[in-house]
């Protein structure tokens with residue numbers, strides 16, 4: 001049996017389309033994705049099984065599970081999170097959440113735009129929040145070539161965003177008010193590959209251990225130099241809803257509660 | 260299986276239920292219940308006077324792992340010990356179902372266990388097979404079976420059905436159901452109208468205690484001859500219920516008092532409303548049972564806690580010569596043990612497991628016992 005060096009992680013995102021990746025110290029071993037937004041509950045578990053087979057890794061060989069915590073449409077988002085919670089629980093490995101928009105930002109930093117906008121400058125990552133709004137966050141590239149979150153994530157009408165170049169599908173939805181960094185980049189959806197890369201980098205430099213799982217061990221491979229200036233990309237593995245449940249208290253109940 | 264003792268060992272099954280506002284994880288060995296852990300988001304729905312699907316779905320995700328851990332702890336087993344994972348695939352609230360289904364798929368995938376996506380309504384019946392409290396009377400195969408000619412009356416905030424069960428694993432038939440609100444929903448809406456709070460069932464039950472059930476004559480839905488027909492020529496809605504007209508009638512009664520500036524007789528209205536619901540539910544259920552040769556009727560669903568429903572149903576079943584079985588209330592409301600109990604029956608019957616790609620089906624028909 002292969003003796004893994006402990007660096008293999010499984011990453012899952014279901015914040016827009018859905019995607020799965022197995023990464024081994026920054027290298028993608030296998031990946032899967034779909035842009036379909038309505039079938040997460042059906043396809044995602046099988047996609048994880050298939051991607052792990054392709055990567056020739058078992059739960060016992062994983063160092064952790066990384067999951068995109070959105071923001072994104074709630075039902076699909078929860079499908080990925082519920083799956084990830086179960087996997088990490090059974091395998092006894094740490095579960096790390098990463099903001100799904102970070103994935104768009106990381107791709108933007110890793111693939112500098114062919115357009116005039118500079119990769120070092122600030123930019124926005126935006127995804128579809130429906131109801132004429134976008135989920136968005138503001139980033140810049142740090143000195144090591146990773147995306148650094150400056151502001152957000154939040155949900156707003158597209159017209160209310162700062163005037164900066166935008167990557168992610170949010171840009172293509174509101175071309176009148178948003179300036180896409182490039183046409184291609186305005187088709188981007190969040191992906192598990194970058195979420196995995198970001199989390200692995202954070203873990204290498206001694207980021208927060210996972211929130212669950214008994215086998216969270218300190219990283220011995222990398223130089224443990226916590227970067228106190230940058231905030232960790234690792235978050236609690238719970239959805240970034242950014243919106244209330246929308247439930248309205250019925251008039252009769254309001255009257256009763258007021259009295 | 261060559262080893263006789265392992266062949267006869269009843270299946271150890273973990274069941275997951277998230278179709279409404281209860282996050283349930285139960286564990287059974289055959290018909291012996293080892294754990295039944297339920298985490299409810301009911302409190303979060305109180306100010307809305309009804310279950311808010313999005314709030315329920317959010318709560319399921321947060322409650323799932325703690326509920327799972329507690330159930331395993333109570334049963335004193337580990338997930339790798341189980342023979343199968345069963346989960347409610349439907350019917351229920353789509354967003355809520357998907358949380359449990361996805362979590363169950365994760366468990367099945369990670370622990371390499373067969374997955375059974377089961378029908379929530381049939382699971383309510385499956386609970387009737389569990390050993391009575393403190394009793395472990397499992398036979399050599401560890402599995403008791405339902406009596407022949409069993410029926411089930413399910414009454415809750417999400418459903419109102421009468422079923423005929425030929426076999427729990429292969430033959431379940433829907434005899435009748437509500438065509439609009441579930442009975443529990445009618446209780447919730449009426450409690451809201453009367454300012455009695457949520458959940459409506461217990462609130463109405465309490466208010467009705469001092470009221471006169473004959474003070475108001477509220478309608479019994481779908482009881483007119485054109486709907487019911489006769490035994491020989493049954494009407495379209497002979498065994499169906501409708502509660503929307505009743506709700507409207509209650510609203511009109513309340514309004515008349517308010518317009519006249521008189522105090523609303525809450526206890527009388529509550530008692531009369533409850534009588535109307537319970538009367539039509541039991542009358543139609545017992546008649547449907549009689550006409551389909553049902554000799555044992557099981558009651559399930561959260562409204563099974565209602566005193567008047569139990570009383571009148573017991574009376575009418577006795578008069579019709581039908582044996583009535585009512586599980587403890589904690590097993591009548593939604594829970595994981597009922598899902599596990601049905602799962603164990605499916606495993607024992609050799610039914611093929613579900614694929615990892617099964618969907619959540621918010622309107623899954625009762626005939627689809629597993630998917």
Ligand SMILES: [Zn+2]
Pocket residue numbers: 379383415417418560592593
């Ligand atoms: Zn139920």
